[in-house]
Every structure is written in C-alpha cells, then in structure tokens.
Amino acid sequence: MRVLAAGAVTFLLMLTGLEAASAATRPGSVGLVSFTAASYSRSTGTAGLTVDWYTASHARSYEVFISRHYSMDNAKRYTTTASAKTFTGLARGASYFVQVRARNGSAVGSKSARVGHTTIRRLDPAAGPRYRVMTYNVCSQKCSSWSTRQPAALARIAAYSPDVIAAQEAVNLAVPPATGYAEAVSKSSKRLLYKTSRFTVAEPTTPVPADPGENHVGCDRTWPKSTTGYVYLGYHDAGCRYAVWAVLVDRQTGQPTVFVDVHTVAGDNETRAEQREAEIKTLTSHLTTINPGGLPVVYAGDFNSHKNRDNDDMASVFHRLGYYDAFDLALKLYRQHHNSYNGFDVVPRISYKWGDHVDHVWIRPSEGRIERWANGALISNGRMVRPIPSDHSPIVVDVRLNR
Structure with missing residues (x-):
C-alpha cells in the first residue's frame, strides 16, 4: 500500500474542499420571468412561446418548467444554459404556465413565480396596412x-x-x-x-x-x-x-x-x-x-x-x-x-x-x-x-x- 506524502495529502484535502464548496453554493433567484414573443406555424397548426429571465448568481444552467395548469401538474422540464427559452409545438389558443430555477451542480435555486400566457389562436397572411x-x-x-x-x-x-x-x-x-x-x-x-x-x-x-x-x-x-x-x-x-x-x-x-x-x-x-x-x-x-x-x-x-x-x-x-x-x-x-x-x-x-x-x-x-x-x-x-x-x-x- 502506497502512502502519500503529508504535503500531497494536504493539497488533495484542500482541492476536495474547494470542489465541495463550489458544488454546494446555492444559485440565486432568476427574478421575474416574462413572455417576450409568440409564434404560430401555419404548416403544423401549432404555436410557440418565448420566455426570458434575469441571470442568476452562481448559475451554471437553468431548469424551465411548462404546464397547461397553474398548479404546474404534469409539467415538462427543460434544461438550458441560456437565460431564455423558446417552446414550440404548443396547442394554439391555449394557456400555458412557466416556472424557472437556476442550478449549480447539485444545488438548485428557488423556483420563480408562475407566469401564464395564451398562445396565438390563428395567424393568417397579412399583406395589408x-x-x-x-x-x-x-x-x-x-x-x-x-x-x-x-x-x-x-x-x-x-x-x-x-x-x-x-x-x-x-x-x-x-x-x-x-x-x-x-x-x-x-x-x-x-x-x-x-x-x-x-x-x-x-x-x-x-x-x-x-x-x-x-x-x-x-x-x-x-x-x-x-x-x-x-x-x-x-x-x-x-x-x-x-x-x-x-x-x-x-x-x-x-x-x-x-x-x-x-x-x-x-x-x-x-x-x-x-x-x-x-x-x-x-x-x-x-x-x-x-x-x-x-x-x-x-x-x-x-x-x-x-x-x-x-x-x-x-x-x-x-x-x-x-x-x-x-x-x-x-x-x-x-x-x-x-x-x-x-x-x-x-x-x-x-x-x-x-x-x-x-x-x-x-x-x-x-x-x-x-x-x-x-x-x-x-x-x-x-x-x-x-x-x-x-x-x-x-x-x-x-x-x-x-x-
């Protein structure tokens, strides 16, 4: 069995401690999540929504939850490193609710307030004034x-x-x-x-x-x-x-x-x-x-x-x-x-x-x-x-x- 020198042991303990501390740092809040854009596909008859939020401190990625219910039942979860997310393939003329939280390794921040918006119902070609x-x-x-x-x-x-x-x-x-x-x-x-x-x-x-x-x-x-x-x-x-x-x-x-x-x-x-x-x-x-x-x-x-x-x-x-x-x-x-x-x-x-x-x-x-x-x-x-x-x-x- 090989024994590490005392200096090497000290260095490894310090490195391990730094990694643990970094992984344990809880990220901050993403603040107010807002819907900024919507879309509608005439070829598929489906809709899209875009949300954005503030960059959270200590965030390495974000978890984005979307549901048809304010209770967030049956919410789908997505992960992104950006501070925005676009959803496609949504039902037209339907209400959706979104929450976001930041993630830093195994640590997660608090979820944002639930925000809602209704997708576009119809989008005909518009060539008029x-x-x-x-x-x-x-x-x-x-x-x-x-x-x-x-x-x-x-x-x-x-x-x-x-x-x-x-x-x-x-x-x-x-x-x-x-x-x-x-x-x-x-x-x-x-x-x-x-x-x-x-x-x-x-x-x-x-x-x-x-x-x-x-x-x-x-x-x-x-x-x-x-x-x-x-x-x-x-x-x-x-x-x-x-x-x-x-x-x-x-x-x-x-x-x-x-x-x-x-x-x-x-x-x-x-x-x-x-x-x-x-x-x-x-x-x-x-x-x-x-x-x-x-x-x-x-x-x-x-x-x-x-x-x-x-x-x-x-x-x-x-x-x-x-x-x-x-x-x-x-x-x-x-x-x-x-x-x-x-x-x-x-x-x-x-x-x-x-x-x-x-x-x-x-x-x-x-x-x-x-x-x-x-x-x-x-x-x-x-x-x-x-x-x-x-x-x-x-x-x-x-x-x-x-x-």
Whole structure:
C-alpha cells in the first residue's frame, strides 16, 4: 500500500474542499420571468412561446418548467444554459404556465413565480396596412393636477406616435393640431383621434340624421347612420354609458377600417360584471348593424376587466364573435406583467399570473395579426417617472390587417 506524502495529502484535502464548496453554493433567484414573443406555424397548426429571465448568481444552467395548469401538474422540464427559452409545438389558443430555477451542480435555486400566457389562436397572411393603435385613459377630469400631467401624457403619445388614439376620460385633453392629430368623434369623455397624415374620415354614405334626442333616463340614444357616431350602452353606475366609433380611410391604400373607443363600467362585483357584459353585447350588436359591409373592426378602450377576475364574462361576448385580446395574439410582448392601471404608484404594479391589464385592444385573428403589444409607461430604474401622466398607462398595439 502506497502512502502519500503529508504535503500531497494536504493539497488533495484542500482541492476536495474547494470542489465541495463550489458544488454546494446555492444559485440565486432568476427574478421575474416574462413572455417576450409568440409564434404560430401555419404548416403544423401549432404555436410557440418565448420566455426570458434575469441571470442568476452562481448559475451554471437553468431548469424551465411548462404546464397547461397553474398548479404546474404534469409539467415538462427543460434544461438550458441560456437565460431564455423558446417552446414550440404548443396547442394554439391555449394557456400555458412557466416556472424557472437556476442550478449549480447539485444545488438548485428557488423556483420563480408562475407566469401564464395564451398562445396565438390563428395567424393568417397579412399583406395589408400596418397601424399603431393606442388606448389611453388619461383621467383628465376626475384625477387632480391635470395641468401638470398633460405634458407628460402628450409626451407618451409623441414617444409612440400612434396612428389612432382611443382616449377615455379625455374631455380636457388638448391635442394641438401641430401634433398631427385630429378628432374623428367624441362623446361623454371618449375621444377617437387619428393621425391626419395617415387617415381621413370616410364620407357618409347616407345623410347624417338629426340628433335623435334623449331617452327616458336622460341619455342620448345611439346615433344610427353615419361614418362616425356613438352607441348608447346603458345607464350604469348612475351614468349614461357610451362608445364612439369612426370609419377611417387609409390615405395611401384607400382602405377603410372601423375603429371603436369604449369605456365600460368599473367595479369587480358581480353586478358590474353583468353590466359590462351587457354593454359589450349592445356595442357589438350595433356595430354589426353599423358595419353591414363587414369592414375590419378594431375595438380599443378601458374595459375594466382582466383574466384574473372569475366574472370576466365580457371577454366571452367578444370570443363568441371571433374577437380576441391583442395581448394574446401578439408576436412580441413588452412589459407583460405591468398592470395598465398604475394608480399613480411610483413602483410599477406587477401581476405575475396574467398581467392584469384592464385596457385592451380586440381584433379578429381572421382580420389581422398583432405584431407587437406594449405597456407604454415611462419607467426608469424600475420606477415610474414623475409626473405620472395618468392612473392608467397607455397600451400600444401594432396591428397589420389582412387584405
């Protein structure tokens, strides 16, 4: 039996100790996992999702878990050395949940919060015009300090330069003509604005009727025939509820599109949920009458509704008519987890499961594709930049229509 010299024994013990210490170092957290992109294969009818996360300290690799269930039952596990992962071959129009943890040899870090997203349902070829749509509740009346906040709100508009703006609570919003925007229609604090270099308002195909007057609760009835107008949605929360709409014609292609601006009643109780459902039923029914030629329709606004609410029945009305949230149709996502209702909080409101945005854009996948969805808040070093323009952040969507 051979005996090692004392110095050699000491060296081997030191080396073994270093390796053990290194293998035992637990990696840090990966932080917030975000969905950043989605895909759809027309040849296979399957979908894809991409997630990314922060690089964790002491991480040599990452374990990524994906499941069809929030409980993470029957989750599939993948290993990667990158801080991103793309999944392919997923069911279309289905919800998936993802968790990630870092690994360092035999040591593993804590799992991230579970995050969810729905895959793209359909993606037709899109050779038509591309429009940027912004929906923005600026709270110009009910929220204080509008004179201070308005320049910041206009700066958000200028930063994204949308082609169409669906503004809510916007009576006091002053958009100078020099900015390149004009108003197509307004009613009860909803204002639908468009970029004059991009659109004109369609000429009425029938004479515009006289104002139809008021109904029994003192609310104006729906304006029935024109290429701009409003729809009376009901008397809810002690107020007359409306949506506005306009047919805008692309200056370059001559193609018309119907854009709708809506603000449904607020509240998370069952009564308010039922009222929102009724409002959207009324709105979509009138739009079918208003749009007999079947032009593409883009609905945008503050819908006071999101997936985390069990009584989100309003979404079911849209789904039955073939409309889906641009958030679930987008090829690219930016700030998925930032709630579009910010409450004037300097620290952004984060929702891990769905994002909780209450401001939406809805389209039919058969009529267009969503190239990008973004929360348009101004954030620096993880904080909302003051003055915060509104208690809502703008949602900005790039849509390319099928023609």
